[in-house]
Amino acid sequence: MNTGAPLLSVDNVSMHFGGLKAVDGVSLTVAAQQVVGLIGPNGSGKSTLINVISRIYDPTGGTVKLDDKEIAGVAVHEIAALGITRTFQNVRLFPTMTVRDNLRMGTTSATRAGFVTSGLALPAARREEKAVDQQVEDVAVLLGLEAQLDRVAGDLPYGLQKLTELGRALISNPKLILLDEPVAGMNSSEKQALVAALRRVRAARPVAFLLVEHDMAFVMSLTEYLYVLNFGKLIAQGSPEHVRADPGVIEAYLGV
Ligand code: ADP
Numbered sequence: 385m386n387t388g389a390p391l392l393s394v395d396n397v398s399m400h401f402g403g404l405k406a407v408d409g410v411s412l413t414v415a416a417q418q419v420v421g422l423i424g425p426n427g428s429g430k431s432t433l434i435n436v437i438s439r440i441y442d443p444t445g446g447t448v449k450l451d452d453k454e455i456a457g458v459a460v461h462e463i464a465a466l467g468i469t470r471t472f473q474n475v476r477l478f479p480t481m482t483v484r485d486n487l488r489m490g491t492t493s494a495t496r497a498g499f500v501t502s503g504l505a506l507p508a509a510r511r512e513e514k515a516v517d518q519q520v521e522d523v524a525v526l527l528g529l530e531a532q533l534d535r536v537a538g539d540l541p542y543g544l545q546k547l548t549e550l551g552r553a554l555i556s557n558p559k560l561i562l563l564d565e566p567v568a569g570m571n572s573s574e575k576q577a578l579v580a581a582l583r584r585v586r587a588a589r590p591v592a593f594l595l596v597e598h599d600m601a602f603v604m605s606l607t608e609y610l611y612v613l614n615f616g617k618l619i620a621q622g623s624p625e626h627v628r629a630d631p632g633v634i635e636a637y638l639g640v
């Protein structure tokens with residue numbers, strides 16, 4: 385599976401805010417359908433790197449390639465159509481809309497949420513809407529959200545809101561999903577439900593994940609390969625077992 389160029393290739397990327405080197409010369413790769421972990425203490429630059437990869441920030445230096453193509457010129461609203469979607473550290477749903485409509489917002493089709501039909505001939509628009517409905521149903525079934533589709537997103541328990549956000553990221557059939565601390569703030573049964581959902585997604589869809597966490601136990605239960613950031617720099621990489629035993633990683637996590 386992992387032949388040829390990596391799906392995602394981050395090469396010597398830096399993101400400086402004034403004098404602060406939030407990300408400082410980081411290189412990493414994610415292969416197609418691989419789950420890669422990105423861990424590090426709070427403030428180590430994980431979200432900033434996700435924001436660079438998802439084009440929220442223009443990096444101060446370095447390159448990001450998807451399928452060997454530089455994404456520097458891609459606008460943030462075009463990134464999903466290119467194949468990269470994400471979730472946020474704090475849930476960002478449309479709280480007054482239903483789960484169904486939140487999922488529709490993730491589609492890159494012309495009939496997104498049923499709003500933009502005017503540019504298409506009516507039969508084509510109807511076909512598109514049917515296809516979107518089917519995508520919504522499929523993702524809801526995969527994530528166990530079928531019973532929630534007509535509920536207002538803001539009324540759902542936190543774990544189901546996070547699953548809805550994952551669904552929105554999944555619905556456009558991306559090649560890569562960036563997950564920024566998906567289990568932060570979850571209780572243990574919500575965490576277990578998310579792990580189970582991610583396992584089902586992996587089995588059903590050809591998608592890769594870059595999974596950002598500072599909860600090492602969680603990330604190690606899902607990934608085969610980890611990168612570790614500290615103060616914006618990569619300090620270790622490798623299998624969970626290798627990384628866990630690394631003295632620099634232990635020091636960074638214990639803060640000694
Ligand atoms: P993490 O996600 O690993 O907790 P962040 O990427 O959020 O870390 O932050 C890394 C560092 O960059 C922190 O010191 C943070 O305060 C700083 N930082 C993040 N975003 C900005 C910004 N937009 N402007 C200035 N500093 C920022």
Ligand code: MG
Pocket residue numbers: 430431432473565
């Ligand atoms: Mg963060």
